[in-house]
Amino acid sequence: MTREPRLEVEYCTQCRWLLRAAWTAQELLTTFTTELGEVALIPGTGGVFDVRLDGETLWSRKAQNGFPEIPTLKQLVRDRIAPDRDLGHSDRR
Amino acid sequence: MTREPRLEVEYCTQCRWLLRAAWTAQELLTTFTTELGEVALIPGTGGVFDVRLDGETLWSRKAQNGFPEIPTLKQLVRDRIAPDRDLGHSDRR
Numbered sequence: 001m002t003r004e005p006r007l008e009v010e011y012c013t014q015c016r017w018l019l020r021a022a023w024t025a026q027e028l029l030t031t032f033t034t035e036l037g038e039v040a041l042i043p044g045t046g047g048v049f050d051v052r053l054d055g056e057t058l059w060s061r062k063a064q065n066g067f068p069e070i071p072t073l074k075q076l077v078r079d080r081i082a083p084d085r086d087l088g089h090s091d092r093r
Numbered sequence: 094m095t096r097e098p099r100l101e102v103e104y105c106t107q108c109r110w111l112l113r114a115a116w117t118a119q120e121l122l123t124t125f126t127t128e129l130g131e132v133a134l135i136p137g138t139g140g141v142f143d144v145r146l147d148g149e150t151l152w153s154r155k156a157q158n159g160f161p162e163i164p165t166l167k168q169l170v171r172d173r174i175a176p177d178r179d180l181g182h183s184d185r186r
Contacts, residue, residue: 001148002095003135013126022119025134026111033106033136040133041118042096043126055094 003037005081008052010042017049020067024051027070028077035082053080096130098174101145103135110142113160117144120163121170128175146173 007028011021018041025039044050049061051073058076059068071090078085100121104114111134118132137143142154144166151169152161164183171178 002133008131018119018122022115022122025118026115029111029115029134029136036136038101038133038135040095040131041122042131043122043129 005035005037005054007036007039007077008042008050009039010044010048010050010052012045012048013043014045015047015049018043020049024068024070024073028073031074031087032077032082035085036077053077056080098128098130098147100129100132100170101135101143102132103137103141103143103145105138105141106136107138108140111136113142117161117163117166121166124167124180125170125175128178129170146170149173 007025009021009024011017021041025041029036029039047062049067050057051059051068053076059073061067071087074087075091078087100118102114102117104110114134118134122129122132140155142152142160143150144152144161146169152166154160164180167180168184171180
């Protein structure tokens with residue numbers, strides 16, 4: 001059974017980005033402990049590193065030409081699932 | 094979009110078991126790099142630490158009175174999604 005909000009981190013296995021994907025997942029689950037329904041780690045190929053929230057792409061490595069910064073991801077997720085949340089020192093609004 | 098086979102790790106946030114859940118996810122995704130469709134980390138409560146594969150409970154901390162050993166989990170997953178796979182030195186059949 002899928003839980004929502006569902007965050008997906010799709011990563012390239014050929015590039016060995018599992019550790020980065022798992023780190024990203026843990027950062028988001030630490031900040032949004034009870035607000036996220038689940039975070040799915042999805043093995044992919046071909047240099048993919050995409051982060052999606054309920055189907056909306058928040059970050060795509062190819063489109064944005066690099067990996068996401070964690071504070072940036074947290075702001076993108078916060079704006080969608082916990083808009084009143086203050087993210088502390090990393091939060092530049 | 095959910096991928097199958099889908100492995101779920103539901104963990105108790107009150108017990109701070111995210112790190113254990115994420116470690117479990119990484120162990121399974123390292124061994125079953127391309128055989129798993131996704132691994133979902135699911136925040137739960139009340140001492141839950143359950144591992145499910147496509148809805149089937151492989152391990153439940155409460156029912157089995159403890160946490161799963163990683164080699165045991167790998168064998169349970171292997172038997173279902175990659176029955177011909179040899180898991181190496183940790184594999185006692």
